[in-house]
Each structure stands twice: as C-alpha cells, then as structure tokens.
Amino acid sequence: MAPILPGDxxxxxxxxxxxxxxxxxxxxxxxxxxxxxxxxxxxxxxLITLMAIxxxxxxxYAYDEINYALVQCAPSWWPGxxxxxxxxxxxxxxxxxxxxxxxxxxxxxxRVSLAVGLVATCVSLMIGVLYGAAAGYLGGRIDNIxxxxxxxxxxxxxxxFVIILMVMxxxxxxxxxxxxxxxxxxxxxxxxxxxxxSVKQKEFIEAARAGGVGTWGIIKRHIVPNVVGPVxxxxxxxxxxxxxxxxxxxxxxLGIREPLTSWGVLISEGANSxxxxxxxxxxxxxxxxxxxxxxxFIGDGxxxxxxxxxx
Amino acid sequence: xxxYAIRRFLGAIxxxxxxxxxxxxxxxxxxxxxxxxxxxxxxxxxxxIMAAYDLDKPLxxxxxxxxxxxxxxxxxxxxxTRDFTVTEMIAAGLPVSLRLGLSAIVVALFFGILLGIFAAxxxxxxxxxxxxxxxxxxxxxxxxxxxxLLTLMxxxxxxxxxxxxxxxxxxxxxxxxxxxxxxxxxxxxxxxxAVVARLVRGSMVEVLRSNYVRTARAKGLSSYRVVxxxxxxxxxxxxxxxxxxxxxGLATGSLIVEQIFGLPGIGRYFVQxxxxxxxxxxxxxxxxxxxxxxxxNLIADILYRVLDPRVRYE
Numbered sequence: 343m344a345p346i347l348p349g350d351x352x353x354x355x356x357x358x359x360x361x362x363x364x365x366x367x368x369x370x371x372x373x374x375x376x377x378x379x380x381x382x383x384x385x386x387x388x389l390i391t392l393m394a395i396x397x398x399x400x401x402x403y404a405y406d407e408i409n410y411a412l413v414q415c416a417p418s419w420w421p422g423x424x425x426x427x428x429x430x431x432x433x434x435x436x437x438x439x440x441x442x443x444x445x446x447x448x449x450x451x452x453r454v455s456l457a458v459g460l461v462a463t464c465v466s467l468m469i470g471v472l473y474g475a476a477a478g479y480l481g482g483r484i485d486n487i488x489x490x491x492x493x494x495x496x497x498x499x500x501x502x503f504v505i506i507l508m509v510m511x512x513x514x515x516x517x518x519x520x521x522x523x524x525x526x527x528x529x530x531x532x533x534x535x536x537x538x539x540s541v542k543q544k545e546f547i548e549a550a551r552a553g554g555v556g557t558w559g560i561i562k563r564h565i566v567p568n569v570v571g572p573v574x575x576x577x578x579x580x581x582x583x584x585x586x587x588x589x590x591x592x593x594x595x596l597g598i599r600e601p602l603t604s605w606g607v608l609i610s611e612g613a614n615s616x617x618x619x620x621x622x623x624x625x626x627x628x629x630x631x632x633x634x635x636x637x638x639f640i641g642d643g644x645x646x647x648x649x650x651x652x653x
Numbered sequence: 654x655x656x657y658a659i660r661r662f663l664g665a666i667x668x669x670x671x672x673x674x675x676x677x678x679x680x681x682x683x684x685x686x687x688x689x690x691x692x693x694x695x696x697x698x699x700x701x702i703m704a705a706y707d708l709d710k711p712l713x714x715x716x717x718x719x720x721x722x723x724x725x726x727x728x729x730x731x732x733x734t735r736d737f738t739v740t741e742m743i744a745a746g747l748p749v750s751l752r753l754g755l756s757a758i759v760v761a762l763f764f765g766i767l768l769g770i771f772a773a774x775x776x777x778x779x780x781x782x783x784x785x786x787x788x789x790x791x792x793x794x795x796x797x798x799x800x801x802l803l804t805l806m807x808x809x810x811x812x813x814x815x816x817x818x819x820x821x822x823x824x825x826x827x828x829x830x831x832x833x834x835x836x837x838x839x840x841x842x843x844x845x846x847a848v849v850a851r852l853v854r855g856s857m858v859e860v861l862r863s864n865y866v867r868t869a870r871a872k873g874l875s876s877y878r879v880v881x882x883x884x885x886x887x888x889x890x891x892x893x894x895x896x897x898x899x900x901x902g903l904a905t906g907s908l909i910v911e912q913i914f915g916l917p918g919i920g921r922y923f924v925q926x927x928x929x930x931x932x933x934x935x936x937x938x939x940x941x942x943x944x945x946x947x948x949x950n951l952i953a954d955i956l957y958r959v960l961d962p963r964v965r966y967e
Binding site: 493494501502503505506507508582586589590593594595596606609610612613616620623627630631634635638 | 667668671675676679680789792793794795797798800801802804805905908909912913923924927928935936938939942943
C-alpha cells in the first residue's frame with residue numbers, strides 16, 4: 343500500500359462524504375415501502391381519509407338532509423330496484439330509514455370514527471408514554487407502585503367502565519374521546535417502561551447526567567425519542583382498537599347522537615333494517631372493515647420495518 | 654406452589670376492592686338520581702323512597718352498607734325492574750350467558766388449535782398464508798358486523814347448500830335448543846378461533862424446530878405421533894395464559910350477541926340497565942364480570958405454573 347500523501351487525504355475525505363450513510367430511519371422507511379400490504383394499506387387509508395375530509399364536496403346532499411319520498415331506497419344500480427329510486431341516480435349507496443343519503447352519511451361516519459381514533463389514541467399516547475417513561479426511568483419503589491397500579495387497572499373489564507361513564511354523563515362527545523383514550527393507555531405504558539429500562543443503562547444517558555441534565559430533561563430529550571419505534575407500532579394498532587370501541591358503544595346506542603353519525607351507529611341502523619335494506623349494513627360495515635384492515639397492515643409493516651430482529 | 658396461589662389470591666382482593674370503589678363512586682358522582690322522573694314526586698314520597706334505598710344517608714355510609722351487603726353476595730335491588738334484586742337478575746341470566754360462553758370457548762379451542770397446527774406444519778406455504786389471512790379477517794371484523802351478516806345469510810336469505818336447507822333461527826333462546834345456539838355461538842367464537850389459531854401456530858412453529866422434536870422424528874416416530882405426543886404439549890401452553898383475556902373478550906362479545914339475537918343473558922340485562930339508567934343493575938353486573946375475570950386470570954396463572962416446569966416461583 344502506498345503511503346498516504348496530504349493530497350490523498352483530502353481525496354479520501356471527499357469520497358467519504360460523497361458516500362451517503364443510511365440512518366436507521368431511512369432503513370426503516372425503505373423496508374416499509376417494500377412491504378406491499380403496508381403500502382396498499384397506506385394508500386387506501388389515505389383515500390378514505392381524503393374522502394372523509396372532503397365529504398361535503400363529494401356529494402350534492404347534506405348529511406342530515408331528509409327526503410321522505412326516498413325512504414330506504416336502494417342504490418340506483420342495485421338490481422331490481424323500483425323506478426322511483428332509479429330515477430334519482432346520485433344516491434350511490436342508497437338511502438337510510440328516514441330518507442338520508444347513505445353515501446354522505448358513511449363519509450361523515452368516517453369523520454367521526456377516524457377523529458375518535460386519532461384523538462383518543464393521542465390521549466392514550468400522552469398518558470402512556472409519560473407514565474411508562476417515568477416508571478421506567480425512576481425505577482425502584484416508584485416503578486413498583488406505578489406498575490402495580492397498571493396491573494390492577496389491567497384486570498378491569500374497561501369497556502364496562504366506559505359504558506358506565508357514557509350512561510352517567512349523558513353521552514358527551516368529548517368524554518367519549520377521553521374515556522376511550524383513558525382505557526387504551528395501559529399497554530402503551532408497559533411497552534414504554536420496558537423500553538426505557540433498557541435505554542436507561544446506555545452510556546449517553548450517563549453522559550447527559552454527568553453533563554448536568556435534570557431528570558425531567560433526560561426523560562424528555564433522551565428517553566422518549568429512543569422509545570419511539572415500538573410506540574409508533576403500537577399506535578397504529580391502537581387506532582383501530584379505539585375505532586372499534588367507539589363503534590361498539592355506538593352500536594349499543596351509547597355513542598354519538600343524531601343527526602351526527604359514526605360507523606357504529608350506521609352499522610347498528612343497518613343491522614335493524616337488514617331484511618328490507620341490506621345496503622344500509624353493507625356499505626358502512628365494508629368501509630369500517632377496510633379501514634381496520636389498512637391499520638393492521640400498516641402496523642404489521644411498521645413492526646417489520648422498525649424491528650428487523652423480529653422478522 | 655400453595656404459597657404462590659395464596660399470595661396471588663390475596664393480591665386479587667385489593668384489585669376487586671378498587672373496582673368496586675371506582676364503580677360505586679363513579680355512579681354517585683354523576684348528576685341526577687335514579688328516581689328523577691318526568692313527574693316530580695311529592696317530597697314525602699321521595700323522602701320515603703330515598704330512605705327505603707338508604708339513599709338519604711351520607712355517601713360514605715352508603716358505600717360501607719353496599720360493601721357489607723356485597724360480602725353476603727347481595728347486590729341490592731334493581732332500581733328499575735321492580736320486585737327483582739340484581740342478584741336474581743344475574744342468576745336468571747347466568748345460565749344463558751354461561752352456556753353461550755362455554756360453547757364458544759370449546760368451539761374456538763377446537764377449530765383454533767386444528768387450524769393453528771395445520772398452518773404450523775405447512776409454515777410459509779400457501780395453506781399457512783391462507784389460514785393466517787382468514788385469521789386476520791376474523792380478528793379485524795367486529796362481532797357486530799359478523800352477527801348481522803350471518804343473520805342475513807342464514808336467516809333472511811336462507812342459504813342452501815347441495816339442496817340442503819341451511820336456514821337457522823336468527824333470534825330467541827327457545828330454552829337453549831341447538832338450532833338457536835348455532836349462530837350466536839359461531840359469532841362469538843369466530844374472533845377467538847382466529848386468535849387461538851395465531852397463538853397455536855406461533856408456538857408450534859417454535860416447538861417443531863426444537864431439538865427434542867427432531868430427536869422424536871429421528872427415532873422414527875410418525876408425524877402424527879410427533880405432533881400429538883411431543884409437540885402439542887409444549888405448543889398449547891401459551892393457550893393457558895390466553896384463557897383470561899378470552900373470557901374478557903367473550904364477556905364483551907356477549908353484550909353484542911345477546912342484544913342482536915335477543916338472548917336473555919347477563920349481557921342484555923347490562924345493556925338494558927345502562928340504557929334505562931338502572932344504576933344498581935349496571936354496578937352489579939360490572940362487579941360480577943370483574944370478579945369473574947380476575948378469578949379466571951388467577952386460575953390461568955396458577956395453571957400455567959403447574960403445567961410449565963420452566964417457570965419458577967420466586
């Protein structure tokens with residue numbers, strides 16, 4: 343090997359900078375986008391979200407506009423539908439039991455269901471991450487007490503408590519978000535705590551402590567960013583769980599109030615008029631099932647992407 | 654072992670107490686009382702009613718009274734269904750819910766284990782992928798969608814297969830006739846089948862790779878014997894710890910199933926109680942279910958330790 347001359351060193355530096363390193367996140371993104379099911383899930387979910395956001399522009403009807411002449415009319419393309427219903431061609435998903443356009447109602451249901459999913463997941467995320475990080479980082483007796491509390495809550499049939507809450511407080515929209523979110527933070531706290539316990543031992547935490555960073559600062563700046571991977575995965579799995587919980591409550595008649603609607607309400611109405619108007623069940627149920635599938639595919643894809651050793 | 658069981662049992666008591674306390678006070682914090690009707694009652698009558706239900710006493714006294722009665726398995730009178738106590742209503746609904754739940758568990762275990770083993774033996778082949786895809790569908794699609802869909806198929810349209818009429822009754826209990834049980838049990842079992850199949854597949858894949866299974870194969874045992882005698886025992890272990898969550902899932906599922914199929918079980922009482930603001934009934938059912946779940950979790954944990962010699966008791 344020839345001795346390295348001063349000029350060569352500059353060359354080598356140039357070569358070194360032109361070869362771009364791949365960060366952990368870039369690697370993860372590459373793996374995620376190679377997963378066909380996850381990409382398909384993201385695309386479909388994006389479409390449904392866009393449809394939900396632009397719902398008023400996509401349909402000439404309002405979500406609470408009633409047309410008594412067309413009660414429980416089938417979609418115009420439905421085989422064997424009557425002349426009156428076929429004449430009005432713009433009701434793609436048919437009409438519900440009081441003559442409202444089902445297409446626009448399904449999209450408004452998507453709005454509520456997705457909003458509940460996001461907000462309640464954020465609530466659970468905040469509680470769970472802070473709680474878990476605190477328990478894991480502080481350790482010792484405090485950790486013991488905090489996690490013991492989680493254990494106790496774990497054995498509660500929580501959906502029953504949400505039902506009690508909804509019964510007692512007159513079906514409040516905000517409360518619905520908070521109640522469901524408060525149910526779902528337990529697993530999050532456990533995941534974060536486990537992750538924190540392992541991160542805590544690392545040298546950079548010691549360095550930060552030596553540098554005089556306070557406990558709170560270390561949790562916020564060093565622990566939380568390092569547990570983000572498993573948390574993201576769990577978030578994508580929490581959103582569908584929350585959507586399900588809301589639909590469950592709405593199905594029982596304890597969720598969203600008329601004329602607002604959610605997928606749970608629509609499915610419940612559809613189940614009641616199954617014999618006369620099956621489209622009232624099929625479309626909302628289909629939308630919800632597809633959405634849940636998308637989240638599950640994305641969650642699985644993210645898990646594979648962020649946690650390669652699990653493959 | 655015994656000391657572990659006792660320790661766990663003692664640990665369950667505060668949990669139950671937390672549940673009771675939480676449920677009780679949540680109920681009382683809420684605005685409005687159980688007897689706030691459309692019509693205002695004359696004050697004397699209202700006072701009498703309040704006194705009859707101990708509602709005139711301070712809250713902490715009511716709480717301890719409730720605890721005292723609870724210790725004698727008395728959940729108090731139902732506020733809305735006159736002349737019935739909550740205990741009576743739960744006792745009336747329990748046989749229906751229990752039969753439904755147990756049947757669903759048995760069905761779920763049978764088909765779930767079968768599918769799981771099948772998928773594990775054909776790991777990463779088409780059969781495996783299709784079983785796991787179906788399992789994913791089973792987990793994703795909620796009970797309140799499958800129930801109406803199955804009703805539509807078997808009740809309303811009356812699917813017939815090979816000239817065989819497969820139409821089934823879509824509602825009513827009919828004293829637990831088999832025909833009436835098929836649809837509700839199927840609906841309840843479907844998601845559990847999916848979960849069981851996934852669990853069994855995962856653990857069986859591990860076990861089938863292990864050294865002792867290879868030894869069993871090497872000494873010339875048939876594949877059937879290797880699976881049933883050697884692999885299955887270790888492979889089914891994770892199912893024991895799944896028992897607790899499964900019961901909780903069934904309890905939640907039964908709310909929907911009993912509502913849809915009009916079955917007179919506990920779940921339906923609970924939903925009706927919730928809609929009618931029958932506070933004591935709701936409280937009673939929550940406590941009952943919580944106790945059930947806690948006890949079953951406890952049994953599952955202890956069973957797991959008995960069955961798996963690798964888990965040591967500290």
